[in-house]
Amino acid sequence: MMPLEQAVGFGVMGKAKRFKQHPQAICTELDGEVALFQSSTCDYLVLNDSGSAIWNALTAKPTLAELCASLQVEYNVSPDDCLADVEAWLEIGLEKEVVSAIEG
Numbered sequence: 001m002m003p004l005e006q007a008v009g010f011g012v013m014g015k016a017k018r019f020k021q022h023p024q025a026i027c028t029e030l031d032g033e034v035a036l037f038q039s040s041t042c043d044y045l046v047l048n049d050s051g052s053a054i055w056n057a058l059t060a061k062p063t064l065a066e067l068c069a070s071l072q073v074e075y076n077v078s079p080d081d082c083l084a085d086v087e088a089w090l091e092i093g094l095e096k097e098v099v100s101a102i103e104g
Contacts (some may be wrong), residue, residue: 017101018061019090025098027055036098043096050075054089058099064090 021027026037034052036045047055053074057067067090068082077085093099 017103018063019058019067019093020061020100020102021055021058022093022098022100038097041097043098045096045098050085051089054086061102 022038024039026039028035030046033049034047034055036047036055037043050071053071054067057070060066062070064083064086067086068079071077071086072079072082075082090099094101
């Protein structure tokens with residue numbers, strides 16, 4: 001098994017990338033859940049607890065490794081499972097234009 005720091009250096013989610021909330025994503029809390037609306041694509045998403053945690057963490061513009069490190073502690077999840085789940089979440093967020101990737 002490859003260490004998380006090395007694993008996130010590969011692919012679309014390379015370790016040089018940081019992630020942030022897309023500036024055109026509108027966010028609100030409804031009944032304790034985060035709801036997102038992307039005005040340019042008209043996509044509407046309601047996030048579960050872990051998705052909300054990822055969304056809120058994006059204010060710090062973290063790397064994938066930084067996101068996974070905090071979520072592994074909070075949700076008691078293995079590094080491999082966390083990496084796969086967060087990477088999938090970010091890919092959907094990028095596709096739906098509620099997340100932006102930035103270099104460095």
